[in-house]
Amino acid sequence: MGEIENNMETKHNMDAIAENNENTIDSMDTIIKIEDLTYTYPGAAQPTLNHVHLEIEKGDFLAIVGNNGCGKSTLCKVLNGLIPHFISGTFSGNVWVEGENTKNADVGTLARKVGYVYQDFENQIVRPTVLDDASYACLNYGMKDYEQRGREALHQCGLEGREDEYIWQLSGGQTHLLALAGAVALGPEVLILDEPIAQLDPGHADRIYEVLRELNETYGKTIIVIEHHTEYIADYCKHVLLLRNGQAAWMLPAREALARVEELQESNIFPPQVTIAGFRLQKNGRLTQTQMLPTTVEEGREAMAALSYAGGKSPKGENVPQTAAPEPSEKTVAQFKDVTVSYRSVKGEPHTVFDRLNLSIHKGEKIALIGSNGAGKSTLMKMMVGLLKPSQGIVELNGTSVKNVKPEQLSRQISLVYQNPEEMFIKDSIYSDIAYAMQVRNVENWQEKTEELLKRFRLSELSERDGRLLSGGQMRRASLAIGVALNPGILLLDEPTANLDIATRKEIMRTLSDMKEVTDTVMIATHDMQLVCEWAERIIVLCQGQVAADGTRDEIFGNAALISRVGIRPPEIFTMGQALDRRALCYTVDEFLDAFSCEGRQEE
Amino acid sequence: MMQKLSENVLDKFSMDFLRNQVLKNAYGNDDTVIAVRDPRILLVWYLFFGLVPWFVNDLPFLLGCFLLVMVTTILAKVAGLVLLLFAVGVFSQTGYLLIATWIFGGDASAIAPLLVLTLKVATISLASVTVFSGLDPDRLSNGLMWFGCPERLSFSISYAYRMLPMLMEEFQNVLLSYRLRGNPPAHETVPGKIKYLIYQIKIIIHAFYPLMLNTAKRSRTTVEALEIKGYRYAAVNKEVRKMKLSSLKVTYDDLIFLAISFLWVAVTVLVSTLV
Numbered sequence: 001m002g003e004i005e006n007n008m009e010t011k012h013n014m015d016a017i018a019e020n021n022e023n024t025i026d027s028m029d030t031i032i033k034i035e036d037l038t039y040t041y042p043g044a045a046q047p048t049l050n051h052v053h054l055e056i057e058k059g060d061f062l063a064i065v066g067n068n069g070c071g072k073s074t075l076c077k078v079l080n081g082l083i084p085h086f087i088s089g090t091f092s093g094n095v096w097v098e099g100e101n102t103k104n105a106d107v108g109t110l111a112r113k114v115g116y117v118y119q120d121f122e123n124q125i126v127r128p129t130v131l132d133d134a135s136y137a138c139l140n141y142g143m144k145d146y147e148q149r150g151r152e153a154l155h156q157c158g159l160e161g162r163e164d165e166y167i168w169q170l171s172g173g174q175t176h177l178l179a180l181a182g183a184v185a186l187g188p189e190v191l192i193l194d195e196p197i198a199q200l201d202p203g204h205a206d207r208i209y210e211v212l213r214e215l216n217e218t219y220g221k222t223i224i225v226i227e228h229h230t231e232y233i234a235d236y237c238k239h240v241l242l243l244r245n246g247q248a249a250w251m252l253p254a255r256e257a258l259a260r261v262e263e264l265q266e267s268n269i270f271p272p273q274v275t276i277a278g279f280r281l282q283k284n285g286r287l288t289q290t291q292m293l294p295t296t297v298e299e300g301r302e303a304m305a306a307l308s309y310a311g312g313k314s315p316k317g318e319n320v321p322q323t324a325a326p327e328p329s330e331k332t333v334a335q336f337k338d339v340t341v342s343y344r345s346v347k348g349e350p351h352t353v354f355d356r357l358n359l360s361i362h363k364g365e366k367i368a369l370i371g372s373n374g375a376g377k378s379t380l381m382k383m384m385v386g387l388l389k390p391s392q393g394i395v396e397l398n399g400t401s402v403k404n405v406k407p408e409q410l411s412r413q414i415s416l417v418y419q420n421p422e423e424m425f426i427k428d429s430i431y432s433d434i435a436y437a438m439q440v441r442n443v444e445n446w447q448e449k450t451e452e453l454l455k456r457f458r459l460s461e462l463s464e465r466d467g468r469l470l471s472g473g474q475m476r477r478a479s480l481a482i483g484v485a486l487n488p489g490i491l492l493l494d495e496p497t498a499n500l501d502i503a504t505r506k507e508i509m510r511t512l513s514d515m516k517e518v519t520d521t522v523m524i525a526t527h528d529m530q531l532v533c534e535w536a537e538r539i540i541v542l543c544q545g546q547v548a549a550d551g552t553r554d555e556i557f558g559n560a561a562l563i564s565r566v567g568i569r570p571p572e573i574f575t576m577g578q579a580l581d582r583r584a585l586c587y588t589v590d591e592f593l594d595a596f597s598c599e600g601r602q603e604e
Numbered sequence: 605m606m607q608k609l610s611e612n613v614l615d616k617f618s619m620d621f622l623r624n625q626v627l628k629n630a631y632g633n634d635d636t637v638i639a640v641r642d643p644r645i646l647l648v649w650y651l652f653f654g655l656v657p658w659f660v661n662d663l664p665f666l667l668g669c670f671l672l673v674m675v676t677t678i679l680a681k682v683a684g685l686v687l688l689l690f691a692v693g694v695f696s697q698t699g700y701l702l703i704a705t706w707i708f709g710g711d712a713s714a715i716a717p718l719l720v721l722t723l724k725v726a727t728i729s730l731a732s733v734t735v736f737s738g739l740d741p742d743r744l745s746n747g748l749m750w751f752g753c754p755e756r757l758s759f760s761i762s763y764a765y766r767m768l769p770m771l772m773e774e775f776q777n778v779l780l781s782y783r784l785r786g787n788p789p790a791h792e793t794v795p796g797k798i799k800y801l802i803y804q805i806k807i808i809i810h811a812f813y814p815l816m817l818n819t820a821k822r823s824r825t826t827v828e829a830l831e832i833k834g835y836r837y838a839a840v841n842k843e844v845r846k847m848k849l850s851s852l853k854v855t856y857d858d859l860i861f862l863a864i865s866f867l868w869v870a871v872t873v874l875v876s877t878l879v
């Protein structure tokens with residue numbers, strides 16, 4: 001705060017500069033200008049933003065990338081004036097939005113210039129109905145035509161026809177669009193979205209980005225997204241800004257930026273798989289150095305057209321007999337028999353999630369459960385641990401019906417790690433959280449076992465911290481440790497990689513691979529197809545209350561008709577391989593390079 | 605059989621069920637005759653049926669009022685849980701006395717005053733149920749605001765309703781964590797059952813700590829969002845208040861509703877003077 005007061009003295013000076021800049025800004029079509037911005041959170045030792053200089057052009061579609069904790073969200077909060085007006089701290093430097101210095105404008109004025117959608121957007125919605133929430137801000141600022149503005153914003157965000165619905169009737173993607181509409185309604189020129197697609201399936205994610213593109217191209221809004229999904233950056237964004245250690249390292253056109261593979265990887269950002277493949281091809285001389293690296297499948301098709309399929313696998317892609325297909329001799333550990341389940345709804349008929357579902361899970365399987373949002377993945381897992389009872393049919397665990405076993409007795413057989421790790425933390429330190437289940441059961445040597453788990457999941461140093469205050473990846477690891485504490489035979493994980501940046505995601509994936517030896521049977525519900533392809537041995541696809549498909553990755557992803565029907569998307573590198581040669585079934589960059597490796601075999 | 609029944613009852617009272625009932629009660633019946641009434645008319649109506657019965661001891665009049673509010677409660681399609689709470693409430697207040705008196709051979713002179721008291725309590729409760737549960741929270745808070753209640757109160761009402769389902773879901777999940785990982789005492793014997801009950805209560809109390817912390821974490825975003833959305837700005841602005849209230853409109857149907865209520869009360873007064 002002291003810094004701000006100091007600056008107040010020189011306020012007149014500043015105003016003069018602002019005035020000057022206003023003129024230049026208009027001529028240059030710059031909408032946001034940041035000069036020597038340094039900001040430190042109250043109580044923090046290090047500044048989060050350190051001498052940032054930045055200019056953003058009007059009409060840009062900018063992606064901000066960077067390490068966890070490099071100040072991306074902080075930078076965005078600076079732009080909409082929450083910093084320094086609502087969140088105090090030490091602030092120096094200047095920020096102009098549409099020529100207005102944020103130091104002199106209040107949050108209300110800035111809200112009409114810069115719209116902000118949070119990462120936890122559901123907490124941003126404060127009214128019960130859709131139209132009401134979209135027009136709420138306009139009403140508060142006393143705009144006479146608030147309802148019209150709300151309707152217009154809903155139209156722009158593709159929520160037309162849902163004006164009178166209640167917010168809990170909306171799906172995750174629609175809720176996000178509503179949060180966006182609430183920001184759009186005020187008519188800001190700049191829209192900022194913090195990780196807009198972190199929790200969404202590809203269908204919903206595309207929809208969000210289509211809406212953003214429409215806002216950008218048709219309505220001329222400047223869009224700024226914080227994004228880890230580089231494939232989306234390649235498809236939609238115009239520029240990329242890399243933040244490193246609280247500083248703006250560079251801002252480049254998207255394709256050029258994504259081609260800086262090594263630099264991005266240093267900051268824990270993973271360029272699209274196509275780009276990485278191109279980069280590695282370039283390194284071993286298969287692509288020319290001068291060639292611009294491809295960032296999308298479309299560009300990849302052009303750049304790698306010369307490559308030919310050498311058959312990393314035998315022609316039908318069955319060289320390794322995958323053991324995934326359940327053999328009848330295997331022991332069944334869980335079984336669904338004609339299971340029907342439905343949720344009560346606020347109005348009208350209950351909503352049926354599963355209708356006569358049949359499914360068997362065998363000992364030792366590594367299963368990925370996939371399907372679009374709302375296909376029933378979480379419901380299926382909750383039924384297995386007895387938290388949800390089917391209205392018809394039986395769920396069996398090791399031969400006995402789950403109904404007859406109390407959940408607390410189940411916990412040695414099966415364990416569920418929630419999608420939201422916060423809900424796993426019931427104690428005030430992760431040590432006691434991990435120890436809890438063993439402690440109350442008087443498991444022998446529970447202290448030692450807890451220490452062991454802490455070490456295994458690399459949490460030893462954090463053992464006294466409250467789980468809620470850890471970073472995303474640490475929180476995930478802690479919740480996994482809690483999940484395996486009782487050494488259950490079956491482990492269920494609900495979206496273990498959601499909301500994580502790629503580096504943390506890789507780390508969790510490594511942890512999951514490590515755990516393969518520890519736990520027998522593991523089932524993961526996820527949208528993360530890279531995880532599915534690299535980890536799973538059996539894939540179950542849920543769609544409209546039924547098992548739409550069940551098999552190995554080749555059986556699932558090789559079936560184009562199925563893929564388009566159930567709304568899942570294979571990893572980009574798989575699509576790339578397919579685009580080059582229909583016979584190619586490659587799931588990782590390594591497999592891709594293998595499959596298209598020997599030029600000698602070009603003429604087969 | 606008994607086990608099945610108890611399982612059934614427990615099933616019914618899961619968190620999920622409670623959450624559903626709260627939502628149903630607040631927003632599930634927005635198209636009933638009562639819900640579309642102007643909130644101000646209903647509040648005036650409530651002022652009468654919520655106060656007058658206290659001061660009148662005339663049986664036909666009370667009976668008449670009771671019948672009327674019963675009809676409005678049916679029209680409002682109030683959620684089952686609320687009605688159950690109402691029944692339990694009335695019974696525990698005076699109903700049990702009435703039944704006890706009747707069973708143990710109390711004569712008319714003993715029963716009549718109790719009947720009057722029970723009717724009073726029932727009428728007032730049902731009138732409240734009609735207004736506060738038949739109207740959706742937003743219309744109710746707008747009505748209250750018109751009568752001069754501070755904006756903060758009315759916002760709190762609708763915001764509480766918006767948050768409540770989320771809180772209950774979160775609470776449910778935390779409780780489930782305890783259930784899955786905890787190790788409750790065996791509860792086959794009677795002392796075991798008591799221990800189990802104490803354990804359950806302890807768990808519920810323990811579960812509040814993570815619930816509060818998680819809620820605090822969530823509300824950080826909400827507070828910032830409210831600031832951006834100009835909530836503080838609106839709270840002090842008269843113009844905005846006027847705009848918020850301009851959506852309230854008294855229609856002919858509202859007047860008919862009042863007229864019917866008035867006529868019915870007049871009839872009961874007439875009957876009571878004739879008797």
